[in-house]
Amino acid sequence: MSTTATETAAPALNRKDFVTENDVRWCPGCGDYAILNALQRTFPALGIPREKFVVVSGIGCSSRFPYYMNTYGFHTIHGRAPAVATGVKVANPELSVWLVTGDGDGLSIGGNHMLHLLRRNVDINVLLFNNRVYGLTKGQYSPTSPVGMRTKSSPFGSFEQPLDPVRFALGAEAGFVARTVDNNVKHMTATFEAAARHKGLSFVEIFQNCVIFNDGTFDPVYGREQRDEQLLYLEHGKPLRFGKDGAKGIRLNGLEPEIVTVGEEGAAEDELLIHDIHHPSHLFAALLARMGYPEFPTPVGVFRSVQERATYEDGIAAQIAQTRATAGEGDLQELLTGDATWEVPRG
Amino acid sequence: MSTTATETAAPALNRKDFVTENDVRWCPGCGDYAILNALQRTFPALGIPREKFVVVSGIGCSSRFPYYMNTYGFHTIHGRAPAVATGVKVANPELSVWLVTGDGDGLSIGGNHMLHLLRRNVDINVLLFNNRVYGLTKGQYSPTSPVGMRTKSSPFGSFEQPLDPVRFALGAEAGFVARTVDNNVKHMTATFEAAARHKGLSFVEIFQNCVIFNDGTFDPVYGREQRDEQLLYLEHGKPLRFGKDGAKGIRLNGLEPEIVTVGEEGAAEDELLIHDIHHPSHLFAALLARMGYPEFPTPVGVFRSVQERATYEDGIAAQIAQTRATAGEGDLQELLTGDATWEVPRG
Amino acid sequence: MIKSKDRFREIDAVVVRFAGDSGDGMQTVGEQFTDASALAGNDIRTLPDFPAEIRAPAGSLPGVSGYQLQFGSREILTPGDEPAALVAMNPAALKTNVGDLAANGLLVVNEDAFTKANLRLAGYDTNPLDDPALNERYEVIRLRISELTKDALADSPLSTRDKLRCKNFFALGYMFWVYDRPIDPTLESIQSKWGKRLPDLADANTRALKAGYFLGETHEISRNRYQIARARTVPGRYRKISGNDALVIGLIAAARQAGKNLCYAGYPITPASSILEGLARHKNHGVKTIQAEDEIAAVGMALGASYAGDLGVTGTSGPGMCLKAEFVGLAVTTELPLVIIDVQRGGPSTGLPTKTEQSDLLQSLFGRNGESPLPVIAASSPADCFRAALEASRIALEFSTPVVLLSDNYIANGSEPWLIEDAAKLPAINVREPSPDEPYISYKRDPDTLARRLAHPGRPGFEHRIGGLEKSESGSVSYDPENHELMTRLRADKVAAVAKTLPPLAVQGAPEGDVLVIGWGGTQGAIASAVRRLRDEGHAVSNTHLTHLNPLHPDLDALVDGFRRILVPELNLGQLRLLLAARYGRSFTGLNKVQGRPFTVAEIHDKITEILTSLQS
Amino acid sequence: MIKSKDRFREIDAVVVRFAGDSGDGMQTVGEQFTDASALAGNDIRTLPDFPAEIRAPAGSLPGVSGYQLQFGSREILTPGDEPAALVAMNPAALKTNVGDLAANGLLVVNEDAFTKANLRLAGYDTNPLDDPALNERYEVIRLRISELTKDALADSPLSTRDKLRCKNFFALGYMFWVYDRPIDPTLESIQSKWGKRLPDLADANTRALKAGYFLGETHEISRNRYQIARARTVPGRYRKISGNDALVIGLIAAARQAGKNLCYAGYPITPASSILEGLARHKNHGVKTIQAEDEIAAVGMALGASYAGDLGVTGTSGPGMCLKAEFVGLAVTTELPLVIIDVQRGGPSTGLPTKTEQSDLLQSLFGRNGESPLPVIAASSPADCFRAALEASRIALEFSTPVVLLSDNYIANGSEPWLIEDAAKLPAINVREPSPDEPYISYKRDPDTLARRLAHPGRPGFEHRIGGLEKSESGSVSYDPENHELMTRLRADKVAAVAKTLPPLAVQGAPEGDVLVIGWGGTQGAIASAVRRLRDEGHAVSNTHLTHLNPLHPDLDALVDGFRRILVPELNLGQLRLLLAARYGRSFTGLNKVQGRPFTVAEIHDKITEILTSLQS
Ligand SMILES: Cc1ncc(C[n+]2csc(CCOP(=O)(O)OP(=O)(O)O)c2C)c(N)n1
Ligand SMILES: Cc1ncc(C[n+]2csc(CCOP(=O)(O)OP(=O)(O)O)c2C)c(N)n1
Ligand code: SF4
Ligand code: SF4
Numbered sequence A, B: 001m002s003t004t005a006t007e008t009a010a011p012a013l014n015r016k017d018f019v020t021e022n023d024v025r026w027c028p029g030c031g032d033y034a035i036l037n038a039l040q041r042t043f044p045a046l047g048i049p050r051e052k053f054v055v056v057s058g059i060g061c062s063s064r065f066p067y068y069m070n071t072y073g074f075h076t077i078h079g080r081a082p083a084v085a086t087g088v089k090v091a092n093p094e095l096s097v098w099l100v101t102g103d104g105d106g107l108s109i110g111g112n113h114m115l116h117l118l119r120r121n122v123d124i125n126v127l128l129f130n131n132r133v134y135g136l137t138k139g140q141y142s143p144t145s146p147v148g149m150r151t152k153s154s155p156f157g158s159f160e161q162p163l164d165p166v167r168f169a170l171g172a173e174a175g176f177v178a179r180t181v182d183n184n185v186k187h188m189t190a191t192f193e194a195a196a197r198h199k200g201l202s203f204v205e206i207f208q209n210c211v212i213f214n215d216g217t218f219d220p221v222y223g224r225e226q227r228d229e230q231l232l233y234l235e236h237g238k239p240l241r242f243g244k245d246g247a248k249g250i251r252l253n254g255l256e257p258e259i260v261t262v263g264e265e266g267a268a269e270d271e272l273l274i275h276d277i278h279h280p281s282h283l284f285a286a287l288l289a290r291m292g293y294p295e296f297p298t299p300v301g302v303f304r305s306v307q308e309r310a311t312y313e314d315g316i317a318a319q320i321a322q323t324r325a326t327a328g329e330g331d332l333q334e335l336l337t338g339d340a341t342w343e344v345p346r347g
Numbered sequence C, D: 001m002i003k004s005k006d007r008f009r010e011i012d013a014v015v016v017r018f019a020g021d022s023g024d025g026m027q028t029v030g031e032q033f034t035d036a037s038a039l040a041g042n043d044i045r046t047l048p049d050f051p052a053e054i055r056a057p058a059g060s061l062p063g064v065s066g067y068q069l070q071f072g073s074r075e076i077l078t079p080g081d082e083p084a085a086l087v088a089m090n091p092a093a094l095k096t097n098v099g100d101l102a103a104n105g106l107l108v109v110n111e112d113a114f115t116k117a118n119l120r121l122a123g124y125d126t127n128p129l130d131d132p133a134l135n136e137r138y139e140v141i142r143l144r145i146s147e148l149t150k151d152a153l154a155d156s157p158l159s160t161r162d163k164l165r166c167k168n169f170f171a172l173g174y175m176f177w178v179y180d181r182p183i184d185p186t187l188e189s190i191q192s193k194w195g196k197r198l199p200d201l202a203d204a205n206t207r208a209l210k211a212g213y214f215l216g217e218t219h220e221i222s223r224n225r226y227q228i229a230r231a232r233t234v235p236g237r238y239r240k241i242s243g244n245d246a247l248v249i250g251l252i253a254a255a256r257q258a259g260k261n262l263c264y265a266g267y268p269i270t271p272a273s274s275i276l277e278g279l280a281r282h283k284n285h286g287v288k289t290i291q292a293e294d295e296i297a298a299v300g301m302a303l304g305a306s307y308a309g310d311l312g313v314t315g316t317s318g319p320g321m322c323l324k325a326e327f328v329g330l331a332v333t334t335e336l337p338l339v340i341i342d343v344q345r346g347g348p349s350t351g352l353p354t355k356t357e358q359s360d361l362l363q364s365l366f367g368r369n370g371e372s373p374l375p376v377i378a379a380s381s382p383a384d385c386f387r388a389a390l391e392a393s394r395i396a397l398e399f400s401t402p403v404v405l406l407s408d409n410y411i412a413n414g415s416e417p418w419l420i421e422d423a424a425k426l427p428a429i430n431v432r433e434p435s436p437d438e439p440y441i442s443y444k445r446d447p448d449t450l451a452r453r454l455a456h457p458g459r460p461g462f463e464h465r466i467g468g469l470e471k472s473e474s475g476s477v478s479y480d481p482e483n484h485e486l487m488t489r490l491r492a493d494k495v496a497a498v499a500k501t502l503p504p505l506a507v508q509g510a511p512e513g514d515v516l517v518i519g520w521g522g523t524q525g526a527i528a529s530a531v532r533r534l535r536d537e538g539h540a541v542s543n544t545h546l547t548h549l550n551p552l553h554p555d556l557d558a559l560v561d562g563f564r565r566i567l568v569p570e571l572n573l574g575q576l577r578l579l580l581a582a583r584y585g586r587s588f589t590g591l592n593k594v595q596g597r598p599f600t601v602a603e604i605h606d607k608i609t610e611i612l613t614s615l616q617s
């Protein structure tokens, strides 16, 4: 989403301005801390006065977020933050609205609201903390848990096909879709900023580690030892390269991506796919989103950023303006009187 | 879905066996009549005894369906038929479960249940009647209504990006996804039969005309005059051709489909995309699903039919069987007694 | 042809019902008849009754659509118990409606529609029109409406099918003649509706209407005609209004009185959809309407809008109320203003979606987890919806609380004349803002109302967090046992404090006597009529009609003490009665009807009479 | 070192509380102490009390986790009002718990944890252990538990951090010594839990436990020790059971008694999640568990499973109940069996998720649109959940109706000894099938129960349709007014008919007297204890505890008549009281507490005493 800074230059803010007095109550070592840190660094960089931020969340460990951001915040009910956030943005389009949710909150109970929020293109920034588990209720599997995961509620392993948040968001036609990781504050901050600057709905998945109930779930992808081979940093206009020193790349083979070695022995750089966040085909981002562990490196960064349609709140405002232009500003007495009246005379 | 016919050969059934005494109460001319007719022809063809069919629906004009099918039927509540149908199938996997829903029922209020039903791969056949409007509540726009559609609730035109049911189903990883049209009973019957024979979740979108609130919405695509140019019949193993005498075809250009004239002046037949319902790439069906009016002909038929994973109800049954194999069939007294007990002696 | 001699009879009220196939346009002519009567200065109440199906098979019993109205020169409070006149456009309409017609009533039938096929669809073996009993019991006027309409339109360019569609206006014209209604307003309305777009249709309807009217003047069977004088109501300018329309303008007015924008989020559901639809047409009043993906989202959006400073409103019917429950609980605990409209219909579950009932009262009060109190108010007639919308908004905004406003299908679709309010004289809604001079304490309360004062996002220096976990006064999450008890009781006390702001309780009759009738909602007209009749007959009967169901009116305590027996008529199994019995620790008599239909005056009158008799013995 | 001279004192009951940081393993040692006491033949009740956060910052006040238990040689009905002994593992635990400790109580503290940093986190300026007042009021035992544990594990291969994690077992060992508990069961449990997987840990915990125990034997400060004799309970084989575990086995037993498969669909929510989790472990009993996408889906799946012939059950807590409402209404009108478990927690809204409350009673009864009656039953203790699960299933299946089973956080997580039932002697559940000899009429009713008889899909010749629209007896959709009234009343009568099948109402005390206490749910122990005490003191006080909230027990009518005053203690603002007042048209006295905590015996005792005094004056 984007919000124009107020006319008068806002006093420069810094991270501390967004820190609340409340004790942060996540488990020590939880990935949420790093995300909080990143967002507290992002907000001051946006040039928006503090009171214009609103952080709306559902229920879950992640959804405790608003309590820790020193601005307006609303910790709502499980899965329903998209509804509240939509109401906030429609009521006051000047606000910079951030929606914090979890994989359970946003994709299990809240999946439908999320789908419609994305489809409507309300100018809101969605941050989905994906730890592939229900943290707050102490460890049941979630809609992003991999098949076979043993949890309290799947003692013999889950057999449900997981959802991929990025694919979900692309499928729901979100204009801005990105993925970032809780162990890279710089990447998070840059991603959040890009989301904020996109006018229209922005959806960001964050790989988040839950130390208690799903520790290390992303280590095969973003662990110190693995990340070179397993993370593919998406950079607009750059070829898709990864591996130590970018030794490998991604090439298109029919409708499928293909890993190639780049350089003398392998493929030439110009055979590689060039990342284009504004790619005209929906299938481009969809193709990226199909890549992932273990066959492919996992892309992180902005998958897609297009501004094809007006935002929902602008649509509402436009119809109000337009009817006022044609029918005139509504007059209450006229409304009360209506079209057909009659007079009962005195006496 | 697939259900094994009972051991003993069932007596041959015909359409009449599935007609109920209830008066059918749709508006004269409603597309629902043709769909009813097609389903009443499909059921007897499946070799499943009548009592093993269950038709579950939500609320809407379309959802009145169960009352008109002479078998077991449950007209549930708005948007929630997927939940009931899942319970039915899990309780008795022998049943042939059909879920009838509308664009509002299935994609507005019921979008999340639909998403999770598809993801779980419960062996159910979903028929989504898409008339791009709320019929039963007398004409409000729905999540499939095109932008600009004026309805009672959008007097100045809707400005919400519509959902495409086929794309939605593909995105939710449904194993079988198809589209058919209410003005072609043969195509419907064939499509329903294919859905029924697919083991795992089958999703079928049906273009359905609402004569009262959205009459002719599909005419530009399937009208008598238009259909040659505007409908693309998907046939497994055949090239994608359409137009009068199949004069045109679809070729792949990068990640985008492209319309070409076939024949001497134009492209050779072997340049055309060959339809493959088992295509290994998810993107293939996704590409087809991106085609539609007015730029492209609209594909009808089976988009995708793959059987990559076990059904949900089989997953449950397998874990029951497996724990019984390892831990033995549960003994109630042992369960009541538990692990740690003590004796309070007499007297 | 002999010109019939008109014999006018003055009557003070009459009940007319139009019934036909859903395709026959009965709602249209019902409305037109209503408008004409209103413009003729009569008081009116209407009761449209459409089938649940959009368009059931033509000629079938479930396809019958009806429209009843009562109009008169005295105050009219209900659409009437039994029609004195029935227009039946086909056999199915006759079958389903004739049982209600008063003895010796006027029965106008379209003879042409009594074909074999239609008779069979309606389940008649023989033509009921030939039944001598029918002709003895009623004054039957057999008109060949279809043929006569076609004849009248002989030189219209319309297709025969379209010509036949004008037969409702023919029937209307005839009834206009019977009841001496002016036809000009209808002619004007035809012009304004079709004149430009479909001039041929406008012309055909005009001619059909006139033909029907002239038939009355010229046809051979002489018969009674009636004149109904102007009603002696309060002088002033009137309009006709339905319940849902009154909610629409009431909400817009309320937002203006509070200096706020209105944001209405809803999900279509019968019989509440027309609120969303009505508001969507008034965008030039700055109204924001959202058609949400479901009722949960709708209430959440309205709550979000309220939080951000709009007047957030959502509306639905019973099944949708179930879905809103969890969010309403959040509104209770975050103490945000929110208006939730429930246009009740027959339940449980999907129930009877197009019928009326008053069975969501206890749900409104108790349908949430935990101790979750909120004010509940009820509209008692179509026009009263205007007051109710303002009152619900006032309480919501001044007490910073969600409020449930109960209407019902009968009120929503019925209509009545309304003395148009002066926009300049509407009551103010005073939203108290937090002081800019003190540090903001988000759950600190206003001493009068106990409401917390809201700082909306965007206001610098008031940044704070709210949410569904229990909070201390400072607004931080608190698991402290005593704080929870304190907050629980404060929330209850705040709702109770609304009682102090109510106007005195209106009572018809003396404050003491034999029988008090306590009602709420759409039963007002029937109860008031019955009580008036009994008082006229000299009985010590009074009635009061509760506009506020929670908190109950403080005046009620004394009133209840003043009567020997108290009757509580409700279109449910006794929901208000349960609340009253619990509050007063005494027993109340119920009159309960659960048939999807409003009370008749007679039902209430009979019940009171029964009680009066039992008191004597 | 002087060997302390043991001075055993026989006591009949004692309350002990363990408190520490959530990372300190207090729940584990609480459980172990409970098990040991159970195996020693005592009666017990427990009250775990964990923080809302998964793992709040170490040493912080919100991070404190507690576990209280009462055990004794007499019948124990509650976890006790005030602990006689408190183990406080750090300053935060001391701060939040010491206020509850009985005067002269035993206070065992881990001195090592009273560091500057921890003191600050707990908000202490000075070390409270040095406060003479503390030492005057309590018998303070300062132990260097951390250091002593490390010492005891000097040659363990574990890291220091892991060694320190064993300190809970050290504390447990010490308390075992004080209360003369056998340590063998705990040693065995350590072995079976870690012996194979983590032998070093098993060894360390074993040594820590023993070290703590031996410290008691050898340490310098001589102190009191206590012996608690075996309880004189009914002879037989016992186990300890928590409320949710009892539900798990009760549901499995119920399905077997009905000859059905159990299908449980749920969505995780505190404090109901462990029902889903518990059942998921018992797949070899043929249990099907589904983790649904939300509560709406969960109840719908359970309903679908019931429709198809399983015993369909769903469970949740308050906010989830809101979401299930619409589907429960569908179950009411389609008259399908369904068990809905609500493990209540503090409300409204998200409220106090880890605390207890009884505030969903009215929601259970009225939280749906329309007249939507259903039976409601309540468990009154952890073990009673077993009975409740069977009873809810019996009513659901025999009356073909949804049933709400109310439990609460206190019952769900608390535990008590249970005389193990004989599986062969469990009551039968008789599901009446439709007759194969007559044509199937889907809404035809059983004359006794008024239940309709169900034909599940798959049964040839019984094909039929059901749904949420009103139906006639034949099962077809009906908008007929009289039919709707008939069906509405039949549904209500059916629920009322459950009353005829209840065993006589159990009453403690005489059927007449001065004060009757009526309770329901988890308050049973506290009420029964208080009443017993007052009866022992010679007062004419009785109590009855309602296992069925709807319909109410028919015996209640006569009982209510027999007392001058009736007290209704509830952990809400008076929900049962409202129902009783409405039913009996008389007033009831409430004792209402909304603090997320159970009643103490003293609170109820005091209130009754107050009433008795007022009756005298
Ligand atoms: C209506 C409702 N249902 C269930 C819950 C319980 N609940 C709270 S958070 C949660 C899931 C949390 O998972 P996720 O969204 O992934 O967040 P995380 O804790 O992992 O950050 C659940 C089931 C609730 N609070 N409300
Ligand atoms: C909880 C709830 N909300 C709303 C409704 C009202 N309602 C009934 S059907 C319907 C939408 C119907 O649209 P669709 O699913 O497209 O079916 P169609 O009538 O077009 O076949 C709505 C909003 C309802 N019955 N229940
Ligand atoms: S449970 Fe997991 S997600 Fe929740 S706070 Fe702890 S580590 Fe973080
Ligand atoms: S309203 Fe539309 S969808 Fe509904 S029955 Fe009529 S034509 Fe069919």
Ligand SMILES: [Mg+2]
Pocket (backbone or CB within 6 Å): A060, A102, A103, A104, A129, A130, A131, A132, A133, A134, A135, A142
């Ligand atoms: Mg999670």
Ligand SMILES: [Mg+2]
Pocket (backbone or CB within 6 Å): B060, B102, B103, B104, B129, B130, B131, B132, B133, B134, B135, B142
């Ligand atoms: Mg539709």
